[in-house]
Amino acid sequence: MKRTFRLVIPAMMLAMPIAFSQLALATETMDPLCQSKVENIQKQLGIAKEHGNEHRVRGLEKSLEGVRRHCSNERVIEDAEEEVSESMEEVRERQAELAEAQREGDTDDIRKRSEKLEEAVMELEEHQDELEALQNQQ
Template sequence: MKRTFYCAIPALMLAFGQQGLAGEVDSLCQDKVEAIQKQLRIAEEYGNEHRVRGLKKGLENVQRHCTNDSVIKDAEEDVSESMTEVKERQEALSEARSEGDSDDIRKLSKKLEEAVTELRERQDELESLQGEQ
């Protein structure tokens, strides 16, 4: 009987919202919970049962495992990945410049600008998360 009770808890939380859970979710995880709940409502409106099941499972995982530290760690990893991408784009652009291919230079310059913009956005997000903690 206990096992059934514990399995029913996530379903009850989904049915009654976050009122009972709000104090248990780390502050930075709350944004994740709210984003998933928004997607869940949309999927339910459109009758997309497969997506609903996946979102419910994702929501359950965030509620069980998300911590402020894990959110910040993920953001740090995103920044690191973006830095790597910027470095790779810079190297490709440098190579194109040495070859003198103006079309490649233009294309790679644009891709580098996009990668730098993404890096700045991710750095800003990380700083914001660290400030909220």
């Protein structure tokens, strides 16, 4: 057992610099938008570790691995475009709900539907701003 341990440790020590240099190389060659995503996830990961949130840590590590393996500028832009599209659909739905409440004449319902529509519009604007910022970073 001791003999195996003595052989494994030196091999691990030799492999560590290679593994770390490959990680550094992968980060250096990463698309700029992906690098930004990696940095954001790493910040969140640090916070999750500080707070001992193991479930969040595992999720973020999995997310980080996925970004490192599959991310590209084009994919980040596509994801942002998808968010804008989904937000636009949400706004349309909220507009239809408000129109229905207005037809029914229920003032309390009209107020609630108006507030929901305003929230959906703000979210859409945020997603549009994000997309524009991403497109400008390319």
